[in-house]
Amino acid sequence: MKIGTVTFHCAYNFGSALQTYALKKYLIGLGHEVHVLDYRSRDFDNYKIFRRFGLKSDIADLLFLFGNLRRRDSFQSFWRDHFNMTERTYTGTGAEQELSEDLKNYDAFICGSDQIWNLDCTQGPVPPFFLSFASDETRKIAYAPSLSHARFEERNFTLEDQKNIRAWLNRFDSISVREISVAGQFQQLTDKNIVETLDPTLLLDLQEYRRVQASCLPKGLEEGKYIFAYTLWPNDDMIRYLDKFASDRDLTIVYYSRNPIRYKSRSVNVWGIGPADFLTLIDKANCVVSNSFHATVFSILYGKPFLTFGTEKSSSRMKTLxxxxxxxxxxxxxxxxxxxxxxxxxxxxxxxxxxxxxRADSERFLNDALK
Structure with a gap:
């Protein structure tokens, strides 16, 4: 079967890249031909390396030019090596029509995972993330998209939005989400049963990630002698904790941030690394401290000691995991x-x-959906 997946594949974000890889890899393991649709929604501008949002942004881009270029190259190299993306990139107002015209020979489309259905993140529903471009004859499957919130802001979930989402959901053959606890907003719009499935990163065994991780640590780091501190959102409490913990145990803090963090303890900023290095840094760390869902997932899979700082947005997801x-x-x-x-x-x-x-429940969902 020829399958196209659509997700946040091109955000310069480790979790986005690795969940894209995981779903593609799993489907290939079932014997399917799989392509990641290179669709980039309007909010991709928020993830661009060079965003051109004004003079202040331009100055920041120049100050961090080397790290930004390295980051871009690291991610794009991972995409090229592991995504099997469509040759054409789809973006802008004509993307939906172009997707519909170009991809008529696919047997199935799968949207998910990541937060493509988090309407507060995407600032309202994005039609291609609901497979609006797919024909009636093509199988349409939602695999573990995250809504993230139990209640969206009214401006992102208007009556018109609800009408459109209802029509899109009713065209799906099978629907699953990552967190069933917040799926009620969509379940009320359709009679189709919405079920819960695992994040794609949990479908693969550890050896699959070891095959794609970097072969060695970034220069100057020694296995077991550092804390990998991955902070998606700034957290002063986390900085204070890490300083004390690292100092007491003579460990280096390895962190990832465009703007340097002023730790008192010995620290190394690895801004510019890609997904392959991210996996290696977790694998070789003494321990992992983060406020990231996917850093938590990979700490678990690699069997590392870890602590996760809760956030207003993510604590419920972490508890569920x-x-x-x-x-x-x-x-x-x-x-x-x-x-x-x-x-x-x-x-x-x-x-x-x-x-x-x-895994068996999630695998059964995908197998049944693709029959």
Missing amino acids: LAKLGLPEEHLLPVHFTGDGSIKPFASELDTDKLRKL
Whole structure:
């Protein structure tokens, strides 16, 4: 079967890239021909390396030029090597029509995962993320898109938006989401059953990630001698915690940030690395401290000691993930955690039977959807 997937594949974000890779890799393992549709929605401008939002933005781009270029090249290299993207890039007002005209020979389309259905993120529904371009004859499947919020802002979920989403959902053959707890907003718009499936990154075994991770650490780093601190959102409490913890244990803080963070402890900024390096940094770390969903996922898969700082937006997702996998909720720190470095990241043995059952349910959903 020839399948096209559509997601946030081209954001310069480790989780976006790795979930895109994971779903494509899994489907290929089932014997399908898979292409990532190179569709870039209007909010891709927020993820561009060079955004041209004005003089202040231009100055910042110049100040961080080397790291920005390295970051762009690292990600684009990963895309080229592992995504099998369509030759044509689809963007702008004509993208929906172009997708419809160019992709008539596909047997199925799958939208998901990531937050393509988080209307507050996309500032309202984006039609191609609901497979609006697909013909009636083509199978249409939603695999684990995230809505993220239990209630969207009214301006992003207007009555007109709800009318459109209702029409799109009713064209799907199978619908799943990543967090069923927030799916009610869409379930009320359709009689089709919406079920919960795993994030695609959890469909693959660890050896699949070891095959694509970088062969060595960035220069100057030594295995087991650093904390990998991955901060998606700035967090002063996390900075204070890391400083204390690293100082007490003589560990280097390895972090990823365009703007340097003023740690008191020894630190290394790895801004510019790509997804392959991200995996290696987790694999070789003494421990991982983050406020990222996917950094948490890969800490679990690699069996690393970890702590995750909760955020207003992500704590519910983190709790759901830990509960699903049977892991202690103590891995998740409160949103406003002000403790010192005495609380240590710790490893928990993954319940492989529980993960196997969760995978089986998600695999069954995909297999049934593609019949």
